[in-house]
Amino acid sequence: xxxxxxxxxxxxxxxxxxxxxxxxxxxxxxxxxxxxxxxxxxxxxxxxxxxxxxxxxxxxxxxxxxxxxxxxxxxxxxxxxxxxxxxxxxxxxxxxxxxxxxxxxxxxxxxxxxxxxxxxxxxxxxxxxxxxxxxxxxxxxxxxxxxxxxxxxxxxxxxxxxxxxxxxxxxxxxxxxxxxxxxxxxxxxxxxxxxxxxxxxxxxxxxxxxxxxxxxxxxxxxxxxxxxxxxxxxxxxxxxxxxxxxxxxxxxxxxxxxxxxxxxxxxxxxxxxxxxxxxxxxxxxxxxxxxxxxxxxxxxxxxxxxxxxxxxxxxxxxxxxxxxxxxxxxxxxxxxxxxxxxxxxxx
Numbered sequence: 234x235x236x237x238x239x240x241x242x243x244x245x246x247x248x249x250x251x252x253x254x255x256x257x258x259x260x261x262x263x264x265x266x267x268x269x270x271x272x273x274x275x276x277x278x279x280x281x282x283x284x285x286x287x288x289x290x291x292x293x294x295x296x297x298x299x300x301x302x303x304x305x306x307x308x309x310x311x312x313x314x315x316x317x318x319x320x321x322x323x324x325x326x327x328x329x330x331x332x333x334x335x336x337x338x339x340x341x342x343x344x345x346x347x348x349x350x351x352x353x354x355x356x357x358x359x360x361x362x363x364x365x366x367x368x369x370x371x372x373x374x375x376x377x378x379x380x381x382x383x384x385x386x387x388x389x390x391x392x393x394x395x396x397x398x399x400x401x402x403x404x405x406x407x408x409x410x411x412x413x414x415x416x417x418x419x420x421x422x423x424x425x426x427x428x429x430x431x432x433x434x435x436x437x438x439x440x441x442x443x444x445x446x447x448x449x450x451x452x453x454x455x456x457x458x459x460x461x462x463x464x465x466x467x468x469x470x471x472x473x474x475x476x477x478x479x480x481x482x483x484x485x486x487x488x489x490x491x492x493x494x495x496x497x498x499x500x501x502x503x504x505x506x507x508x509x510x511x512x513x514x515x516x517x518x519x520x521x522x523x524x525x526x527x528x529x530x531x532x533x534x535x536x537x538x539x540x541x542x543x544x545x546x547x548x549x550x551x552x553x554x555x556x557x558x559x560x561x562x563x564x565x566x567x568x569x570x571x572x573x574x575x576x577x578x579x580x
Contacts, residue, residue: 238373240360244269244280248340248351253280256355268297269358273338280304280356284338287331289374291361301361303370305377308338309352309385317348321501327352328385350392353384417490417511420497423504425460434511437479451480459492463507466494477511489515 245256251273255266271278276285279297283290289305311328318326327336327345331352336342343352357377408429411418417434421427430438437455462475474493481488494509555572559565 237362238359239362242266242269242358244356244358246273246284246338246354246356248343248354251340253278253284261360265298280358284354284356287334287338291365291370298360301365303359303361303365303373305357305359305374306338307353307355307357307377307381307384309343309354309388310381311385311389315348315389321347323347328389348392350389353388414510416513419459419509419511420506421463421509422506425463425507428506436482437511439482441482448480448482448485451485452482455479455482459509462492463494463509466492467507476514479511488513489518 240258240260242258242261243256244253246253253269253271253273253275255269258266269280271281273281273284275281279290279292279295283304284306287306287308289303291301291303293301295302308331309328310331311326312332314324314326314329318324318329325346327343327347327350330336338354343354344350345352359373411429411431414431415433417437418431419427419434419438420429427438438452438459440449440452458477458479462477466475474491477490477492479488479490480486490511491514492509492511494507496504497506497508499505550569555575556567556569557565557572558567
């Protein structure tokens, strides 16, 4: 310990549970450490009181220790805004607000509204010698604040590292989902350049190592058609799907797809790319074409039957004798006008 300070300890704040507990100690009696364990809602506790005011304090003999102690609060802070706040041009940076002592040491106040990072809070407790000057206390406070500045930088770096790790995990999970899909899925930037695609999409848009010249041209043509479809959908705005006929680079067969696209946006609301799902509608369209062909044949057959019926009616109407047509059970199904008159006269 510098300047003749013989004992010190650090008290950490757990924002999840609200507990305030000793985290490290130098030559501090172990049996006395338990006295510094408390909770944030225990406002009458000396350590919590210092944390709430966010200002250092010198306490004479208390229930905590039989010697005068110096308690210095430590809070994540910085005089300058972080790069997230600077990028969106906002002054709502938790580090700056803590530096200006605008925030209280509470869970709801120690979460940054810009980057959503949770801050840290702690207190350094130092046992004071019998003779302590204002100059020595100022130097001690300056040393603690210097250490806190380095700690704040390390804390922010750790936050960036954790965010990058979470992003890598998210990207890996998204890649797994994409690869598990049977339909081709393509992620493109605003220039229609492919950022990521699954194996089903590579079958049509990626040139394998061993291919014939004709299939290489087919893949190039597939990419040209896909880029043109994206451009068309971007220009139209509201129309988010197109029909595409692509060539299977492995089988060499033509396949019909419905390309369904949706824009992707950044945190600032600006479009950063497009995600496109290619739905194979080859069999569906073939079935639809067959259904339409069968429907047309049915209409033609109905027309033939109608013409035959018209001819039969014409023949029946021009026969001079009464005609009665019955079914297999002797039920009348057709009677010409002469037969109707004959039966009516009999009736």
